[in-house]
Amino acid sequence: MSEGFISRGFRSRRQKSDQSGRIPPGQYLERGFPVLSAGPTPHTLLINWDFSIIGEVDQPKRWSWEEFRALPRETITKDIHCVTKWSKLDTHWEGVSLDTLLAQVTTAASFVVAFCDGGYTTNLPLDEVTGGQAWVVDTYEGQPLEPQHGGPARLLVPHLYFWKSAKWVRGLRLVEQDEPGFWESLGYNNHGDPWKEERYWGD
Protein backbone atom coordinates (compact mmCIF):
# COMPACT_ATOMS: atom_id res chain seq x y z
CA MET A 1 0.00 0.00 0.00
CA SER A 2 1.26 3.46 -0.78
CA GLU A 3 2.46 5.98 1.77
CA GLY A 4 0.93 9.44 2.01
CA PHE A 5 -2.57 8.31 1.06
CA ILE A 6 -5.33 10.07 3.03
CA SER A 7 -8.89 8.72 3.19
CA ARG A 8 -11.18 11.70 2.63
CA GLY A 9 -13.40 12.38 5.58
CA PHE A 10 -11.98 9.69 7.87
CA ARG A 11 -11.75 11.13 11.33
CA SER A 12 -8.92 10.22 13.63
CA ARG A 13 -9.72 9.13 17.18
CA ARG A 14 -6.92 11.26 18.53
CA GLN A 15 -7.56 14.38 20.56
CA LYS A 16 -6.44 17.54 18.83
CA SER A 17 -4.51 18.78 21.85
CA ASP A 18 -4.18 17.79 25.46
CA GLN A 19 -4.70 20.71 27.82
CA SER A 20 -4.16 18.74 30.97
CA GLY A 21 -0.73 17.42 30.11
CA ARG A 22 -1.87 14.03 31.25
CA ILE A 23 -1.83 12.32 27.87
CA PRO A 24 1.63 11.17 26.78
CA PRO A 25 2.91 11.89 23.27
CA GLY A 26 1.18 9.96 20.50
CA GLN A 27 -1.73 8.82 22.67
CA TYR A 28 -5.46 9.59 22.46
CA LEU A 29 -8.07 9.66 25.18
CA GLU A 30 -10.23 6.53 25.30
CA ARG A 31 -13.50 6.43 27.21
CA GLY A 32 -14.02 2.67 26.89
CA PHE A 33 -11.70 -0.05 28.07
CA PRO A 34 -10.48 -1.99 25.01
CA VAL A 35 -9.83 -5.70 25.42
CA LEU A 36 -6.72 -6.93 23.64
CA SER A 37 -6.22 -10.67 23.70
CA ALA A 38 -3.35 -12.81 22.50
CA GLY A 39 -5.05 -16.08 23.32
CA PRO A 40 -8.00 -17.75 25.01
CA THR A 41 -9.14 -16.07 28.23
CA PRO A 42 -8.07 -18.10 31.26
CA HIS A 43 -10.80 -18.80 33.80
CA THR A 44 -8.92 -19.86 36.91
CA LEU A 45 -11.06 -20.86 39.86
CA LEU A 46 -10.23 -18.97 43.03
CA ILE A 47 -9.87 -22.26 44.86
CA ASN A 48 -6.96 -23.09 42.53
CA TRP A 49 -5.46 -19.61 42.34
CA ASP A 50 -2.25 -18.66 44.05
CA PHE A 51 0.40 -15.98 43.76
CA SER A 52 4.07 -16.94 44.16
CA ILE A 53 7.39 -15.21 44.40
CA ILE A 54 10.10 -17.59 43.21
CA GLY A 55 13.56 -17.58 41.69
CA GLU A 56 16.52 -15.75 43.25
CA VAL A 57 14.97 -15.50 46.72
CA ASP A 58 15.93 -16.93 50.10
CA GLN A 59 12.65 -18.79 50.35
CA PRO A 60 9.88 -18.91 47.73
CA LYS A 61 6.64 -17.45 49.05
CA ARG A 62 3.11 -18.37 48.10
CA TRP A 63 -0.30 -16.91 48.92
CA SER A 64 -3.64 -18.59 48.35
CA TRP A 65 -6.58 -16.41 47.35
CA GLU A 66 -7.76 -16.14 50.96
CA GLU A 67 -4.27 -15.26 52.15
CA PHE A 68 -3.91 -12.70 49.37
CA ARG A 69 -7.25 -11.10 50.21
CA ALA A 70 -6.20 -10.86 53.89
CA LEU A 71 -3.16 -8.74 53.09
CA PRO A 72 -3.16 -4.94 53.59
CA ARG A 73 -4.93 -3.43 50.59
CA GLU A 74 -4.89 -0.08 48.85
CA THR A 75 -7.16 1.90 46.58
CA ILE A 76 -5.28 3.13 43.55
CA THR A 77 -6.37 5.80 41.06
CA LYS A 78 -4.09 6.11 38.05
CA ASP A 79 -3.95 6.97 34.38
CA ILE A 80 -3.09 4.04 32.11
CA HIS A 81 -1.46 4.13 28.69
CA CYS A 82 -1.52 1.35 26.10
CA VAL A 83 1.15 1.20 23.43
CA THR A 84 -1.66 0.88 20.85
CA LYS A 85 -2.18 4.58 21.57
CA TRP A 86 -5.16 4.74 23.87
CA SER A 87 -4.95 6.30 27.31
CA LYS A 88 -7.54 6.15 30.05
CA LEU A 89 -7.51 8.66 32.88
CA ASP A 90 -8.40 8.12 36.54
CA THR A 91 -8.89 4.37 36.50
CA HIS A 92 -9.76 2.98 39.92
CA TRP A 93 -8.29 -0.24 41.26
CA GLU A 94 -7.94 -2.08 44.55
CA GLY A 95 -5.24 -4.53 45.46
CA VAL A 96 -2.00 -5.26 47.23
CA SER A 97 1.21 -3.33 46.73
CA LEU A 98 4.18 -5.31 45.44
CA ASP A 99 6.08 -3.71 48.32
CA THR A 100 3.88 -5.70 50.70
CA LEU A 101 4.43 -8.93 48.76
CA LEU A 102 8.16 -8.48 48.16
CA ALA A 103 8.72 -7.61 51.82
CA GLN A 104 8.15 -11.30 52.52
CA VAL A 105 11.27 -12.40 50.63
CA THR A 106 14.94 -11.54 50.63
CA THR A 107 16.66 -11.16 47.29
CA ALA A 108 19.75 -9.82 45.62
CA ALA A 109 18.16 -10.00 42.20
CA SER A 110 17.72 -6.91 40.06
CA PHE A 111 14.89 -7.95 37.74
CA VAL A 112 11.50 -9.62 37.87
CA VAL A 113 9.63 -11.67 35.32
CA ALA A 114 5.88 -11.70 35.88
CA PHE A 115 4.30 -15.00 34.84
CA CYS A 116 0.63 -15.60 34.13
CA ASP A 117 -2.07 -18.12 33.36
CA GLY A 118 -2.00 -18.67 29.60
CA GLY A 119 1.79 -18.32 29.47
CA TYR A 120 2.19 -14.55 29.15
CA THR A 121 5.32 -12.98 30.63
CA THR A 122 6.69 -9.48 31.02
CA ASN A 123 9.94 -8.27 32.55
CA LEU A 124 10.67 -5.30 34.78
CA PRO A 125 13.55 -3.93 36.84
CA LEU A 126 12.93 -4.66 40.53
CA ASP A 127 13.37 -1.01 41.43
CA GLU A 128 10.49 -0.06 39.09
CA VAL A 129 7.99 -2.31 40.85
CA THR A 130 8.87 -1.21 44.36
CA GLY A 131 8.48 2.08 46.19
CA GLY A 132 4.74 2.34 45.51
CA GLN A 133 4.93 1.83 41.74
CA ALA A 134 3.22 -1.55 41.32
CA TRP A 135 0.33 -3.63 42.65
CA VAL A 136 -1.47 -6.89 42.19
CA VAL A 137 -5.07 -5.75 41.72
CA ASP A 138 -8.33 -7.72 41.83
CA THR A 139 -10.93 -4.96 41.74
CA TYR A 140 -11.63 -2.45 38.96
CA GLU A 141 -14.11 0.41 39.38
CA GLY A 142 -15.40 -1.22 42.54
CA GLN A 143 -16.18 -4.58 40.93
CA PRO A 144 -14.26 -7.85 40.84
CA LEU A 145 -11.88 -7.73 37.90
CA GLU A 146 -13.47 -9.51 34.91
CA PRO A 147 -11.56 -12.36 33.23
CA GLN A 148 -11.37 -10.47 29.93
CA HIS A 149 -9.52 -7.66 31.73
CA GLY A 150 -7.21 -10.03 33.55
CA GLY A 151 -9.27 -11.29 36.46
CA PRO A 152 -9.12 -12.67 39.07
CA ALA A 153 -5.96 -10.59 39.45
CA ARG A 154 -3.52 -8.70 37.26
CA LEU A 155 -0.38 -6.71 37.71
CA LEU A 156 -0.72 -2.94 37.68
CA VAL A 157 2.36 -0.90 36.78
CA PRO A 158 0.78 2.32 35.51
CA HIS A 159 3.93 4.36 34.96
CA LEU A 160 4.85 2.06 32.06
CA TYR A 161 2.91 1.04 28.95
CA PHE A 162 0.02 -1.19 29.90
CA TRP A 163 1.43 -4.40 28.39
CA LYS A 164 3.62 -4.47 31.50
CA SER A 165 0.46 -4.68 33.66
CA ALA A 166 0.23 -8.38 33.01
CA LYS A 167 -3.24 -9.93 32.99
CA TRP A 168 -3.93 -13.18 34.87
CA VAL A 169 -0.72 -12.76 36.85
CA ARG A 170 0.23 -15.72 39.04
CA GLY A 171 3.58 -14.63 40.35
CA LEU A 172 6.97 -13.02 40.03
CA ARG A 173 10.23 -14.75 39.29
CA LEU A 174 13.21 -12.79 40.57
CA VAL A 175 16.24 -13.04 38.31
CA GLU A 176 19.79 -11.70 38.23
CA GLN A 177 19.80 -11.22 34.46
CA ASP A 178 16.98 -9.43 32.67
CA GLU A 179 14.80 -11.76 30.57
CA PRO A 180 12.71 -10.09 27.86
CA GLY A 181 9.08 -11.22 28.06
CA PHE A 182 6.38 -12.02 25.51
CA TRP A 183 6.32 -8.65 23.71
CA GLU A 184 9.79 -7.44 24.73
CA SER A 185 11.30 -10.34 22.83
CA LEU A 186 9.45 -9.44 19.64
CA GLY A 187 10.16 -5.80 18.94
CA TYR A 188 8.63 -3.99 21.91
CA ASN A 189 10.80 -1.79 24.10
CA ASN A 190 12.37 -3.46 27.08
CA HIS A 191 11.47 -0.57 29.39
CA GLY A 192 8.28 1.02 28.02
CA ASP A 193 8.04 4.58 29.43
CA PRO A 194 5.08 6.27 27.70
CA TRP A 195 6.43 9.77 28.42
CA LYS A 196 9.57 8.96 26.45
CA GLU A 197 7.55 7.04 23.85
CA GLU A 198 9.59 3.90 24.44
CA ARG A 199 7.32 1.73 22.32
CA TYR A 200 9.70 -0.45 20.28
CA TRP A 201 13.30 -1.67 20.19
CA GLY A 202 15.66 1.18 19.61
CA ASP A 203 13.27 3.89 20.76
Next chain:
Amino acid sequence: MENKLDGNAAAGALQAILPFDMTLVQATCTGCGATNAIGATAAYMHGMGTIVRCPRCDTVLIRIVHARGRYLLDMRGVRVLQIMEG
Protein backbone atom coordinates in the same frame (compact mmCIF):
# COMPACT_ATOMS: atom_id res chain seq x y z
CA MET B 1 -15.00 -12.14 24.70
CA GLU B 2 -11.56 -12.40 23.16
CA ASN B 3 -11.38 -11.57 19.49
CA LYS B 4 -10.52 -15.05 18.23
CA LEU B 5 -10.41 -15.38 14.47
CA ASP B 6 -8.61 -17.86 12.29
CA GLY B 7 -5.58 -17.97 10.05
CA ASN B 8 -7.49 -16.23 7.25
CA ALA B 9 -7.32 -13.04 9.31
CA ALA B 10 -3.54 -13.34 9.68
CA ALA B 11 -3.14 -13.95 5.96
CA GLY B 12 -2.80 -10.29 5.05
CA ALA B 13 0.06 -9.72 7.48
CA LEU B 14 1.78 -12.97 6.47
CA GLN B 15 1.40 -12.16 2.79
CA ALA B 16 3.20 -8.87 3.33
CA ILE B 17 6.20 -10.76 4.70
CA LEU B 18 6.39 -14.06 2.82
CA PRO B 19 5.88 -14.26 -0.92
CA PHE B 20 3.39 -17.13 -0.98
CA ASP B 21 -0.07 -17.86 0.35
CA MET B 22 0.51 -18.85 3.94
CA THR B 23 -3.10 -19.91 4.59
CA LEU B 24 -2.47 -23.10 2.61
CA VAL B 25 0.86 -23.84 4.29
CA GLN B 26 0.71 -26.77 6.73
CA ALA B 27 2.25 -26.14 10.15
CA THR B 28 3.11 -28.81 12.72
CA CYS B 29 2.75 -27.74 16.34
CA THR B 30 5.71 -28.17 18.70
CA GLY B 31 3.25 -28.52 21.57
CA CYS B 32 1.01 -31.38 20.49
CA GLY B 33 2.24 -32.42 17.04
CA ALA B 34 -1.02 -31.52 15.27
CA THR B 35 -0.61 -30.43 11.64
CA ASN B 36 -3.04 -27.86 10.26
CA ALA B 37 -3.25 -25.49 7.35
CA ILE B 38 -2.50 -22.06 8.74
CA GLY B 39 -5.92 -20.98 7.49
CA ALA B 40 -7.38 -23.44 9.98
CA THR B 41 -5.43 -22.21 12.99
CA ALA B 42 -6.71 -19.80 15.63
CA ALA B 43 -5.55 -16.21 15.15
CA TYR B 44 -5.76 -13.41 17.71
CA MET B 45 -5.49 -9.96 16.19
CA HIS B 46 -4.12 -8.34 19.34
CA GLY B 47 -3.52 -4.64 18.76
CA MET B 48 0.20 -5.11 19.44
CA GLY B 49 0.66 -8.02 17.04
CA THR B 50 -0.85 -11.11 15.49
CA ILE B 51 -0.74 -14.36 17.44
CA VAL B 52 -1.44 -17.64 15.64
CA ARG B 53 -2.21 -20.63 17.88
CA CYS B 54 -2.66 -24.35 17.41
CA PRO B 55 -6.39 -25.09 17.12
CA ARG B 56 -5.95 -28.22 19.21
CA CYS B 57 -3.72 -27.19 22.13
CA ASP B 58 -3.49 -23.36 21.92
CA THR B 59 0.32 -23.40 21.77
CA VAL B 60 1.59 -20.22 20.14
CA LEU B 61 2.72 -21.18 16.62
CA ILE B 62 3.54 -17.83 15.05
CA ARG B 63 3.84 -14.28 16.33
CA ILE B 64 4.04 -11.24 14.09
CA VAL B 65 4.77 -7.65 15.06
CA HIS B 66 4.86 -4.84 12.50
CA ALA B 67 6.67 -1.78 13.83
CA ARG B 68 9.07 0.95 12.81
CA GLY B 69 9.25 -0.16 9.21
CA ARG B 70 9.99 -3.82 9.83
CA TYR B 71 8.22 -7.08 10.55
CA LEU B 72 9.30 -9.36 13.37
CA LEU B 73 8.33 -12.98 12.89
CA ASP B 74 8.66 -15.65 15.57
CA MET B 75 7.87 -19.19 14.50
CA ARG B 76 9.31 -21.06 17.47
CA GLY B 77 6.02 -22.89 17.97
CA VAL B 78 6.20 -24.47 14.52
CA ARG B 79 8.15 -27.68 14.24
CA VAL B 80 7.81 -28.01 10.46
CA LEU B 81 6.24 -25.99 7.66
CA GLN B 82 5.08 -27.73 4.49
CA ILE B 83 4.76 -25.54 1.44
CA MET B 84 3.48 -27.05 -1.80
CA GLU B 85 5.33 -26.26 -5.00
CA GLY B 86 3.77 -24.12 -7.67
Next chain:
Amino acid sequence: MTIRPETARTKSITLALPNWIGHRAGQHVDVRLTAEDGYQAERSYSIASPPEEAPRVTLTVERIDDGEVSPYLTEDLRVGDKLELRGPIGGYFVWDASMGGLLLLVAGGSGIVPLMAMLRHRAATSSSVPTRLLYSSRSLEDVIYRDELDHLVKNTTMLEVVQTLTRVQPPGWTDYSRRIDMQMLREVAWPVEQRPIAYICGPTPFVETAAASLVALGHEPARIKTERFGPTGEA
Protein backbone atom coordinates in the same frame (compact mmCIF):
# COMPACT_ATOMS: atom_id res chain seq x y z
CA MET C 1 -17.25 3.23 -7.76
CA THR C 2 -20.89 2.51 -7.06
CA ILE C 3 -22.51 2.19 -3.66
CA ARG C 4 -25.82 0.48 -3.15
CA PRO C 5 -27.69 -0.44 0.00
CA GLU C 6 -28.46 -4.11 0.59
CA THR C 7 -30.18 -3.97 3.98
CA ALA C 8 -30.59 -1.25 6.60
CA ARG C 9 -27.11 -1.99 7.92
CA THR C 10 -25.23 -3.21 4.86
CA LYS C 11 -24.04 -1.66 1.63
CA SER C 12 -22.30 -3.08 -1.39
CA ILE C 13 -19.39 -1.05 -2.74
CA THR C 14 -18.26 -1.88 -6.27
CA LEU C 15 -14.82 -0.70 -7.28
CA ALA C 16 -13.13 -0.66 -10.65
CA LEU C 17 -9.55 -1.85 -10.09
CA PRO C 18 -7.54 -1.64 -13.31
CA ASN C 19 -4.48 -3.35 -11.79
CA TRP C 20 -6.47 -6.17 -10.23
CA ILE C 21 -4.77 -9.51 -10.82
CA GLY C 22 -8.00 -11.47 -10.35
CA HIS C 23 -9.29 -13.38 -7.40
CA ARG C 24 -11.02 -16.59 -6.34
CA ALA C 25 -14.41 -16.86 -4.67
CA GLY C 26 -13.98 -16.69 -0.90
CA GLN C 27 -10.96 -14.41 -0.79
CA HIS C 28 -10.88 -11.07 0.98
CA VAL C 29 -9.16 -7.70 0.88
CA ASP C 30 -7.69 -5.61 3.68
CA VAL C 31 -9.02 -2.05 3.63
CA ARG C 32 -6.92 0.64 5.31
CA LEU C 33 -8.15 4.10 6.24
CA THR C 34 -5.71 6.93 6.99
CA ALA C 35 -6.70 10.19 8.68
CA GLU C 36 -4.91 13.48 8.08
CA ASP C 37 -2.86 13.12 11.25
CA GLY C 38 -1.63 9.70 10.20
CA TYR C 39 -3.99 7.68 12.36
CA GLN C 40 -4.81 4.40 10.62
CA ALA C 41 -7.41 1.68 10.94
CA GLU C 42 -7.46 -1.53 8.94
CA ARG C 43 -10.07 -4.27 8.52
CA SER C 44 -10.62 -7.29 6.29
CA TYR C 45 -13.67 -7.55 4.04
CA SER C 46 -14.66 -10.53 1.93
CA ILE C 47 -15.11 -10.03 -1.79
CA ALA C 48 -18.77 -10.50 -2.69
CA SER C 49 -18.34 -10.51 -6.46
CA PRO C 50 -17.26 -13.56 -8.44
CA PRO C 51 -13.92 -13.73 -10.30
CA GLU C 52 -15.85 -13.45 -13.56
CA GLU C 53 -16.62 -9.78 -12.84
CA ALA C 54 -12.99 -8.72 -12.45
CA PRO C 55 -11.62 -6.06 -12.66
CA ARG C 56 -14.84 -4.96 -10.98
CA VAL C 57 -14.67 -5.99 -7.31
CA THR C 58 -17.59 -5.68 -4.90
CA LEU C 59 -17.36 -5.58 -1.12
CA THR C 60 -20.49 -5.91 1.02
CA VAL C 61 -19.95 -4.19 4.35
CA GLU C 62 -22.11 -4.41 7.47
CA ARG C 63 -22.05 -1.34 9.71
CA ILE C 64 -20.84 -2.29 13.19
CA ASP C 65 -22.02 0.33 15.68
CA ASP C 66 -18.73 1.06 17.40
CA GLY C 67 -16.59 -0.12 14.53
CA GLU C 68 -13.69 1.89 13.20
CA VAL C 69 -13.88 1.20 9.49
CA SER C 70 -17.41 -0.03 8.71
CA PRO C 71 -19.18 3.21 9.74
CA TYR C 72 -16.93 5.12 7.36
CA LEU C 73 -17.51 2.70 4.50
CA THR C 74 -21.29 2.55 4.98
CA GLU C 75 -21.98 6.20 5.87
CA ASP C 76 -19.16 8.54 4.86
CA LEU C 77 -17.76 7.03 1.67
CA ARG C 78 -18.88 8.86 -1.47
CA VAL C 79 -18.68 7.98 -5.13
CA GLY C 80 -15.42 9.46 -6.35
CA ASP C 81 -13.50 8.72 -3.14
CA LYS C 82 -10.48 6.49 -3.27
CA LEU C 83 -9.97 3.44 -1.09
CA GLU C 84 -6.69 1.86 -0.13
CA LEU C 85 -6.80 -1.90 -0.14
CA ARG C 86 -4.52 -4.92 -0.28
CA GLY C 87 -5.45 -8.20 -1.85
CA PRO C 88 -6.72 -10.62 -2.86
CA ILE C 89 -5.83 -12.54 0.27
CA GLY C 90 -6.28 -16.14 1.31
CA GLY C 91 -6.17 -19.38 -0.62
CA TYR C 92 -7.56 -21.58 2.11
CA PHE C 93 -11.17 -20.43 2.22
CA VAL C 94 -11.84 -20.53 -1.53
CA TRP C 95 -14.08 -22.53 -3.82
CA ASP C 96 -13.68 -22.89 -7.56
CA ALA C 97 -16.24 -24.71 -9.69
CA SER C 98 -13.43 -27.05 -10.70
CA MET C 99 -13.29 -28.31 -7.10
CA GLY C 100 -16.74 -29.83 -7.59
CA GLY C 101 -18.08 -31.81 -4.68
CA LEU C 102 -21.38 -31.63 -2.98
CA LEU C 103 -21.27 -28.14 -1.52
CA LEU C 104 -22.60 -27.17 1.90
CA LEU C 105 -22.49 -23.47 2.69
CA VAL C 106 -23.31 -22.27 6.20
CA ALA C 107 -23.59 -18.51 6.73
CA GLY C 108 -24.18 -16.47 9.88
CA GLY C 109 -25.13 -12.83 9.31
CA SER C 110 -22.52 -11.04 7.18
CA GLY C 111 -20.77 -14.40 6.79
CA ILE C 112 -22.91 -14.77 3.69
CA VAL C 113 -20.58 -12.44 1.77
CA PRO C 114 -17.78 -14.82 0.72
CA LEU C 115 -20.31 -17.62 0.24
CA MET C 116 -22.27 -15.32 -2.10
CA ALA C 117 -19.11 -14.90 -4.17
CA MET C 118 -19.02 -18.69 -4.42
CA LEU C 119 -22.69 -18.87 -5.45
CA ARG C 120 -22.23 -16.11 -8.02
CA HIS C 121 -19.17 -17.90 -9.39
CA ARG C 122 -21.17 -21.14 -9.50
CA ALA C 123 -23.88 -19.40 -11.54
CA ALA C 124 -21.39 -17.67 -13.84
CA THR C 125 -19.78 -21.01 -14.71
CA SER C 126 -23.17 -22.74 -15.07
CA SER C 127 -21.98 -25.27 -12.54
CA SER C 128 -24.47 -27.90 -11.51
CA VAL C 129 -22.63 -28.95 -8.34
CA PRO C 130 -25.41 -29.82 -5.87
CA THR C 131 -25.34 -27.01 -3.31
CA ARG C 132 -27.16 -26.27 -0.09
CA LEU C 133 -26.95 -22.94 1.73
CA LEU C 134 -28.03 -22.67 5.37
CA TYR C 135 -28.23 -18.95 6.14
CA SER C 136 -28.86 -17.58 9.62
CA SER C 137 -30.07 -13.99 10.09
CA ARG C 138 -31.76 -12.09 12.88
CA SER C 139 -34.85 -11.16 10.86
CA LEU C 140 -36.06 -11.11 7.28
CA GLU C 141 -34.98 -7.46 6.98
CA ASP C 142 -31.40 -8.52 7.81
CA VAL C 143 -31.19 -11.10 5.03
CA ILE C 144 -28.60 -9.81 2.57
CA TYR C 145 -29.06 -10.59 -1.14
CA ARG C 146 -32.58 -11.87 -0.48
CA ASP C 147 -33.96 -11.33 -3.96
CA GLU C 148 -30.82 -12.55 -5.66
CA LEU C 149 -30.85 -15.77 -3.66
CA ASP C 150 -34.46 -16.40 -4.74
CA HIS C 151 -33.39 -15.71 -8.30
CA LEU C 152 -30.45 -18.13 -8.11
CA VAL C 153 -32.64 -20.90 -6.71
CA LYS C 154 -35.13 -20.43 -9.53
CA ASN C 155 -32.62 -20.01 -12.33
CA THR C 156 -29.79 -22.42 -11.56
CA THR C 157 -29.99 -26.13 -11.05
CA MET C 158 -29.37 -28.11 -7.88
CA LEU C 159 -29.31 -25.16 -5.47
CA GLU C 160 -31.32 -25.15 -2.25
CA VAL C 161 -31.42 -22.31 0.26
CA VAL C 162 -32.65 -22.88 3.81
CA GLN C 163 -32.94 -19.95 6.16
CA THR C 164 -33.22 -19.54 9.87
CA LEU C 165 -34.38 -16.29 11.44
CA THR C 166 -33.24 -16.18 15.02
CA ARG C 167 -35.04 -13.14 16.49
CA VAL C 168 -38.14 -12.22 14.53
CA GLN C 169 -40.08 -14.24 11.98
CA PRO C 170 -42.80 -12.95 9.64
CA PRO C 171 -46.29 -14.45 9.79
CA GLY C 172 -46.47 -17.75 7.96
CA TRP C 173 -42.71 -18.39 8.17
CA THR C 174 -41.96 -22.03 7.48
CA ASP C 175 -38.14 -22.22 7.60
CA TYR C 176 -36.23 -22.44 10.89
CA SER C 177 -36.73 -20.00 13.75
CA ARG C 178 -33.76 -20.53 16.03
CA ARG C 179 -29.98 -20.38 16.20
CA ILE C 180 -28.20 -23.15 14.37
CA ASP C 181 -27.60 -26.34 16.26
CA MET C 182 -26.66 -29.91 15.58
CA GLN C 183 -30.23 -31.03 14.89
CA MET C 184 -30.68 -28.33 12.26
CA LEU C 185 -27.44 -29.27 10.59
CA ARG C 186 -28.37 -32.95 10.69
CA GLU C 187 -31.54 -32.06 8.76
CA VAL C 188 -29.92 -29.70 6.28
CA ALA C 189 -26.43 -31.05 5.66
CA TRP C 190 -25.76 -33.65 3.04
CA PRO C 191 -25.44 -37.20 4.43
CA VAL C 192 -21.98 -37.93 5.76
CA GLU C 193 -21.41 -40.75 3.23
CA GLN C 194 -21.71 -38.26 0.41
CA ARG C 195 -18.61 -36.41 1.70
CA PRO C 196 -19.64 -32.82 1.05
CA ILE C 197 -17.22 -29.90 1.13
CA ALA C 198 -18.43 -27.43 3.73
CA TYR C 199 -17.70 -23.70 4.03
CA ILE C 200 -18.77 -21.98 7.24
CA CYS C 201 -18.52 -18.23 7.70
CA GLY C 202 -19.80 -15.78 10.29
CA PRO C 203 -19.15 -14.64 13.86
CA THR C 204 -16.73 -16.83 15.78
CA PRO C 205 -19.31 -18.46 18.12
CA PHE C 206 -21.53 -19.30 15.13
CA VAL C 207 -18.66 -20.86 13.19
CA GLU C 208 -17.48 -22.90 16.15
CA THR C 209 -20.98 -24.26 16.83
CA ALA C 210 -21.52 -25.16 13.19
CA ALA C 211 -18.10 -26.75 12.72
CA ALA C 212 -18.30 -28.74 15.94
CA SER C 213 -21.79 -29.93 14.98
CA LEU C 214 -20.70 -31.12 11.55
CA VAL C 215 -17.75 -32.98 13.04
CA ALA C 216 -20.01 -34.53 15.68
CA LEU C 217 -22.34 -35.67 12.90
CA GLY C 218 -19.43 -37.49 11.33
CA HIS C 219 -18.26 -35.11 8.60
CA GLU C 220 -14.54 -35.12 7.90
CA PRO C 221 -12.77 -32.14 9.54
CA ALA C 222 -10.49 -31.80 6.52
CA ARG C 223 -13.50 -31.12 4.32
CA ILE C 224 -14.82 -28.35 6.55
CA LYS C 225 -13.38 -24.90 5.90
CA THR C 226 -14.08 -22.03 8.25
CA GLU C 227 -13.71 -18.27 8.26
CA ARG C 228 -14.42 -16.39 11.47
CA PHE C 229 -15.49 -12.77 11.50
CA GLY C 230 -15.02 -12.15 15.24
CA PRO C 231 -17.71 -11.69 17.88
CA THR C 232 -19.35 -8.71 16.21
CA GLY C 233 -18.95 -9.78 12.62
CA GLU C 234 -16.13 -7.36 11.83
CA ALA C 235 -12.83 -9.12 11.04
